[in-house]
Structures are given as structure tokens and as C-alpha cells.
Amino acid sequence: NLMVKPVIRPEFVQNKLDRNCLENLLEIIRMAKKDSKRLIVGGGWIVDAYLGQRIRNHTDIDMYVPYEEVNYWQKYFLGRHFVANKHEGINKDERYYKSFAFQVPKEQKYLWVDVVGIGVERGQMFDMEEGKKEFWDMSEKEAIFEREIQGEKVECLSPKFKIKSILECKRVMTVIEPGKDYAKYDLDLEILGNKASAREGILFN
Numbered sequence: 001n002l003m004v005k006p007v008i009r010p011e012f013v014q015n016k017l018d019r020n021c022l023e024n025l026l027e028i029i030r031m032a033k034k035d036s037k038r039l040i041v042g043g044g045w046i047v048d049a050y051l052g053q054r055i056r057n058h059t060d061i062d063m064y065v066p067y068e069e070v071n072y073w074q075k076y077f078l079g080r081h082f083v084a085n086k087h088e089g090i091n092k093d094e095r096y097y098k099s100f101a102f103q104v105p106k107e108q109k110y111l112w113v114d115v116v117g118i119g120v121e122r123g124q125m126f127d128m129e130e131g132k133k134e135f136w137d138m139s140e141k142e143a144i145f146e147r148e149i150q151g152e153k154v155e156c157l158s159p160k161f162k163i164k165s166i167l168e169c170k171r172v173m174t175v176i177e178p179g180k181d182y183a184k185y186d187l188d189l190e191i192l193g194n195k196a197s198a199r200e201g202i203l204f205n
Contacts, residue, residue: 012053012054012055012056012057014054014057015057016104017057017059017104017109017111018057018058018059020104020111021058021059021060021061021111022058022150024061024102024111024113025041025045025061025149026149026150026152028061028063028113029041029149029152029154030152031076032154035072037065037066037069037072037073038065038066038069038155039063039064039065039154039155040063040064040065040118040144040154040155040156040157041061041062041063041064041149041154041155041156041157042062042063042064042116042156042157042161042162043058043060043061043062043114044056044058044062044188045058045061045062045149045156046156046157046158046159046162046192047162047188047191047192048149049147049148049149049154049156050147050156050159050191050192051191052148055191056184059109059111059112060111060112060113060114061111061112061113061114062114062116063113063114063115063116064116064117064118064157065115065116065117065118066117066118066119067096067117067118067119067127067128068117069117070095070096070098070115070117073098073115074098074100074115077098077100077102077113077115078100080102081102082100082101082102082113083100083101083102084098084099084100085099085100085101085112093128093129093130093131095117095128096116096117096127096128097114097115097116097117097128098114098115099112099113099114099115100112100113100114100115101113119133120140121133121135123139123140123141124136124137124138124139124140125138125139125140125143125144136161136164138160138161138164142158142160142161143157143158143160143161144156144157144158145158159192159193162188162192163189163192163193166185166188166189167189169185170185
């Protein structure tokens, strides 16, 4: 049997920005269902979804959609008065990577939404970098699972994908920003490497 050690998590107290973020995420999920669009939730929301409980406040939404439907979401967000921004991803194809921001009413803060266009070819996941398919070395079955966020069923990226992306992010960012605090990422690694991997029966090196 896989031994799971307890992970100490701080008590969750929701702030206003997170409340707005959650409301928008749920609206996005419902719109995707209404218009039969595939939506896969990524980012920090994965951790909450796999734990089945809230553990921290969020300031953004990472969503992965079929790359041919990126323009649908661009029209959706612009129609809701979000402002388009340049996506910060390195070497990312701007046709399939979109970033939007919305100023939360009565707050000097912005809610950020990143839309990433992805695809599946012969069962393997990929995104687009510099106009070419960049495969994840991960199958669709490995990369995506269904979970619930506030009672709404939605596809989410898997613990395996999240762990891989966190390790890659830390590898790059420790060079760019060597003094940055990575405690949040380390906590996510600990949670996903124990709780979620045990739940799915997946072992990570």
C-alpha cells in the first residue's frame, strides 16, 4: 500500500478577489457546458479540486481548450469587458495563447485569465510553440481527469501534469528570479505527490 504522510495546510479564509475569481470560474464552466466547448482547468485550482477542499486564495484562472476554439473564448472575454494582454509564456504561439484581465469592482486588483490552446494527436497531448506542436510526453488519459469545483463537474489537469509543470517552472524561475519564495509550489508538490497520487494510484518519481 502507498503510504501517505499528512500535509500541514494553513486554514483557508476566502478574500474578495478569490470570491470573484471563483464566481468567474463557475460562470466559465457553465458557459462551456452550454455551448458544448471542451474546458480543462489548470493552475492552482487543480490542487483544490483533487483535495476536494479549498486551501488557499486564487488570483487567476488557467484554462486549457482545443486550440481551434481559442478565438471563441477571446470573443467571450472581450464581450465581458476583459482586457486582452500579451501572454507571458516563453516561446508560446500567440495565436493559441491568450491572456485577459478584469479589474475587480471597487478593488485595485485584477483577475487574470490565461487561455491555452491544446490538442490531442494519436492520444498524446500537445500545445503550440513557435507555430509547431510541442508534445507533453503525456497521454490524454494521463493528463486529464474529471473533478468537481463547487459542485460543477469539469475536466482538470492531472497531478502528474501539475507536478511536472511545477518542477519545470521552478527550474526556470530559480535562474530568472533566484530569490523568489517557492513555498507555495513546494506545498503543492507535497500535497499532489501524496494525497492525489494515492487517490489515483499514480506514483511519481
